[in-house]
Amino acid sequence: MKPKIVVGHLYPDYLNIYADRGNIAVLERRAAWRGIGFDYRTIGLGEEANPDEHDLYYVGGGQDREQALVAPDLATKGESLREAVAGGAAFLAVCGGYQLLGRFYRGRSGAELPGIGLLPQHTVAGERRMIGDVLLECELEPGHRRTLAGFENHAGRTYLDEGAEPLGRVVAGFGNNGEDGVEGSRFGSALGTYLHGPLLPRNPWLADWLIGKALARRLGEPPDLEPLPDDFESSAQRVSAERARARGGRF
Amino acid sequence: MRLQLEIAVARAAGRLSRLAGRGGGTTLPGKILAALDPRALRTLAQRLPRGSALVSATNGKTTTAAIVAEILGGRVRLAHNRAGANLVSGVASALLAAPDAELGLFEVDEGAFPDVVGRIRPHAVCLGNLFRDQLDRYGELELVAERWRSALAELDAGATAIVNVDDPLLADIARGRANLLRFGLDDPTAARERLPHAADSKYCRSCGAPYTYRAAYVGHLGDYACPGCGEERPPLDVAARSIVLSGLESAAFDLVTPQGTRRVSLPLPGLYNVYNAVAAASLALVLGASLDDVEAGLARFRAAFGRFERIPSGDKAVLLLLIKNPAGANEVVRTLVADGGPRVAVVALNDNIADGRDVSWIWDVDFEPLAEGLERLVVTGGRAHELALRFKYGGVPPERIEVVADLERALDRGLELTPRGAELVVLPTYTAMLALRRIAVARGLARPYWEEAA
Numbered sequence: 215m216k217p218k219i220v221v222g223h224l225y226p227d228y229l230n231i232y233a234d235r236g237n238i239a240v241l242e243r244r245a246a247w248r249g250i251g252f253d254y255r256t257i258g259l260g261e262e263a264n265p266d267e268h269d270l271y272y273v274g275g276g277q278d279r280e281q282a283l284v285a286p287d288l289a290t291k292g293e294s295l296r297e298a299v300a301g302g303a304a305f306l307a308v309c310g311g312y313q314l315l316g317r318f319y320r321g322r323s324g325a326e327l328p329g330i331g332l333l334p335q336h337t338v339a340g341e342r343r344m345i346g347d348v349l350l351e352c353e354l355e356p357g358h359r360r361t362l363a364g365f366e367n368h369a370g371r372t373y374l375d376e377g378a379e380p381l382g383r384v385v386a387g388f389g390n391n392g393e394d395g396v397e398g399s400r401f402g403s404a405l406g407t408y409l410h411g412p413l414l415p416r417n418p419w420l421a422d423w424l425i426g427k428a429l430a431r432r433l434g435e436p437p438d439l440e441p442l443p444d445d446f447e448s449s450a451q452r453v454s455a456e457r458a459r460a461r462g463g464r465f
Numbered sequence: 466m467r468l469q470l471e472i473a474v475a476r477a478a479g480r481l482s483r484l485a486g487r488g489g490g491t492t493l494p495g496k497i498l499a500a501l502d503p504r505a506l507r508t509l510a511q512r513l514p515r516g517s518a519l520v521s522a523t524n525g526k527t528t529t530a531a532i533v534a535e536i537l538g539g540r541v542r543l544a545h546n547r548a549g550a551n552l553v554s555g556v557a558s559a560l561l562a563a564p565d566a567e568l569g570l571f572e573v574d575e576g577a578f579p580d581v582v583g584r585i586r587p588h589a590v591c592l593g594n595l596f597r598d599q600l601d602r603y604g605e606l607e608l609v610a611e612r613w614r615s616a617l618a619e620l621d622a623g624a625t626a627i628v629n630v631d632d633p634l635l636a637d638i639a640r641g642r643a644n645l646l647r648f649g650l651d652d653p654t655a656a657r658e659r660l661p662h663a664a665d666s667k668y669c670r671s672c673g674a675p676y677t678y679r680a681a682y683v684g685h686l687g688d689y690a691c692p693g694c695g696e697e698r699p700p701l702d703v704a705a706r707s708i709v710l711s712g713l714e715s716a717a718f719d720l721v722t723p724q725g726t727r728r729v730s731l732p733l734p735g736l737y738n739v740y741n742a743v744a745a746a747s748l749a750l751v752l753g754a755s756l757d758d759v760e761a762g763l764a765r766f767r768a769a770f771g772r773f774e775r776i777p778s779g780d781k782a783v784l785l786l787l788i789k790n791p792a793g794a795n796e797v798v799r800t801l802v803a804d805g806g807p808r809v810a811v812v813a814l815n816d817n818i819a820d821g822r823d824v825s826w827i828w829d830v831d832f833e834p835l836a837e838g839l840e841r842l843v844v845t846g847g848r849a850h851e852l853a854l855r856f857k858y859g860g861v862p863p864e865r866i867e868v869v870a871d872l873e874r875a876l877d878r879g880l881e882l883t884p885r886g887a888e889l890v891v892l893p894t895y896t897a898m899l900a901l902r903r904i905a906v907a908r909g910l911a912r913p914y915w916e917e918a919a
Contacts, residue, residue: 227667227675231597233828235662239858277605283673347822365823367600411825415854446857446868450850457816 217437218251219428222268224291225276225284226256229311232367234274236412237306240421241270247442250429259284263291265298269428275309275410285327288314292330299332304427305404308413312399312406313337313370333399333406334375335390343369346463348387348409349455350397354423361385362417363454364409366463372408374399381407386462403427416450418442471505476561491550495557506553509560510569510585513544517569517585518752519578521613522593522629524793525741526551526572528733529593531769532745533570536754536762545570547769552577553584568752575609579616590620591627591748593740595634596684596792597665597829599821606634606665614638627747629740630699631686637670640699648703648747649688651721655708655736656680656687663791663829671696683737684792703747705739712804713773713784720746720759727756731763733773735800737793771898775888776911781880782888783905787898788812789820791829797892798835806838807890811879812856813846813872813897820894824848827855836861841882843867845875846897872897873904 223238238254245252257263263271276284299305307315316335319327329336350362362382371391374380380390381398389397390408398407405424407413414421422439429437476494495506510517520530527549534545544566546559551574559571573581575595582590592613595606617626617638624644630636631649639645660667660678664685668675674693681687690697705718716739717730731742746759754762768774776783786801788794801807816822836842836859844852849870857863869875876891883889893901905911 230662230829231600232823233825236825236828236855236858239828243858277607279607279668283668345823365825367823411823412828415828415858416851443863446850446853446863446866449868450848450854453848453850457822461822 216251218253219269220253221270222255222257224257224273228280228284229274229276231275232410233412237414240414244421245425259287263294265294269431271305273307273311281310296332299402299404302431304424307406308410309408315406333401334378335372335399337370337372340369340371344388344392344463347458349385349458350382351385352382360419363451364411364413366408368408381405386458388463416454418444418447491548491558492554494561495554506557506584513569515568516588518589519571519573519587520591521573521575521578523596523598525593527769528741528772529744530572532766533749535766536749536758542567543570579612582616589625589751591744592635593629593744594632598790610634610638625751634666636699646702646747647699648743649701650682651704651706652708653680661795661831683796705743724756727760729760729763735796737796776905778910780885781883784888784890786892788892789895791826794830802834808840809882811843811875811891812852813893814848814852815846815894815897816848817896819896824851833859841865843869843875843879845869845872872900
């Protein structure tokens with residue numbers, strides 16, 4: 215029987231500002247090219263997130279207004295989403311969605327918007343936006359060093375909890391806060407990052423990592439994903455990495 | 466006396482810039498003048514006997530201002546930044562270049578609009594739309610809108626705001642203003658079936674509920690109403706009705722105005738150009754044009770450089786269609802597909818500051834309808850590979866995609882793939898469009914844009 219993964223996309227109508235559908239398209243095609251079924255479901259305002267249902271979650275970024283509209287609803291789903299990740303579900307959260315998965319977001323006025331505490335971090339609003347190309351070095355699996363190239367555009371500064379694992383080390387660009395040299399956050403198979411571009415088209419290895427984790431949850435064992443021809447992808451990553459090295463943000 | 470000297474220095478710099486082949490001298494004189502005397506722009510603008518009008522929007526400002534200029538014809542001497550230099554320096558340069566102008570007609574960058582309003586004190590402002598665009602440069606739409614709201618509040622009491630109220634964001638910032646002319650489209654038969662993916666401002670400005678659309682025309686522009694609190698599109702003072710789009714060639718519609726109704730035709734394609742025409746007609750009427758002037762000006766109009774510009778090349782032609790953000794690119798795609806869609810196309814993506822360094826917007830464009838009919842796609846520009854990925858994941862088999870990073874070679878490859886007598890569709894971002902035009906100019910096929918404009 216053909217294997218499949220069930221994907222839950224949180225608030226696609228609200229959080230979609232940085233071409234988040236590009237990430238979904240890459241996951242879907244790369245699954246399809248390998249004969250893996252891709253059961254795409256949206257999870258909107260007022261809809262339940264059943265922790266047994268999805269193998270992979272995605273949440274994107276939005277403008278402040280849209281983020282404020284979804285934050286209270288996300289809070290009601292916090293327990294289910296934490297349970298799903300504890301049960302092995304993969305998660306990719308980008309930009310605004312990344313912030314909402316942390317413990318809280320403190321605005322410029324000092325008021326705190328509670329997050330769902332799925333990722334061990336918090337965010338504080340900053341004065342200057344951190345905008346530019348970014349290059350990261352990651353080691354999600356021991357001994358497998360990979361790079362991620364993307365674009366960041368955020369005013370919030372995110373700080374990881376003591377001992378928490380980042381997504382990667384910043385080679386060029388600002389990263390979480392422009393200070394501590396790391397970017398993103400990882401907890402089990404859940405990843406949060408400021409990188410868009412969108413992230414997955416030019417970094418297909420990460421798409422495959424997420425598909426692998428999702429399949430492992432579904433099948434109970436890590437799958438063997440066949441490699442795909444990634445010529446355009448590799449070239450796009452190289453150009454994007456060059457941009458980050460040449461003009462990535464720094465204070 | 467001092468200002469005269471400063472003006473002379475700045476003008477000389479513009480001539481030098483042209484002689485040195487550095488471009489059209491469309492921004493340098495203004496930059497020098499601003500450096501010499503920050504108040505000079507105000508002084509120059511105050512000399513215009515008929516004052517100034519500003520046009521701003523995410524999409525269509527160059528075309529809208531150019532249509533207004535055509536409608537006003539030779540009867541009003543204009544200071545007009547028609548080459549698209551739309552920051553403070555470009556406005557200042559246009560003023561310097563037209564010492565005997567009666568009226569200032571300026572397209573203004575969305576981000577620079579409040580600053581220019583403060584300096585020029587315009588008699589009329591025409592606001593066309595706000596779409597997501599270059600978030601790395603402008604920031605979020607809401608922020609741009611709030612700055613516009615403040616700028617409108619600062620306008621002189623007698624100044625008229627001409628506002629596209631089909632855009633809920635613009636209707637909101639203009640609400641309650643006394644001197645207000647509201648324009649939009651009023652033809653549900655021309656509407657899309659649903660909002661495009663990249664629609665912005667979908668949620669009620671007052672209560673946050675999603676708007677329902679009686680008609681969605683371009684992006685989030687349309688006839689909307691909020692099921693939550695009842696807020697809806699305001700009534701229109703100027704409207705287009707009974708719209709007929711004729712492929713890649715033209716559009717015709719009933720222009721309904723307080724002065725009466727006229728059937729008008731426009732030698733430009735697409736619903737987005739109907740918006741530009743209605744905006745331009747509204748502004749021209751406020752500036753004193755008659756309906757006869759409007760009708761004749763629309764009929765005479767030719768596309769602004771790079772925006773639906775045809776450039777002959779031997780027994781073939783190049784059709785240049787600027788793309789710069791999802792809303793604009795979606796309309797270009799929609800217009801091409803309505804005409805049958807090209808079998809060969811060149812798409813060019815640069816990531817210079819004027820294009821936006823963040824190229825993620827190409828994933829928000831609905832390229833798929835175009836992709837279906839493509840037998841061969843040439844992608845080019847500094848970020849050609851990103852385009853290759855966009856189309857690959859959009860369903861175009863990779864073997865149909867050719868990456869030719871160099872623009873000139875890509876253009877030649879596209880022409881090679883184009884049959885005799887046919888037209889090659891080229892969709893470039895802003896700096897790629899300027900570079901392609903330079904190539905056409907070097908080959909003697911087109912004139913430089915600042916001459917084209919003169």
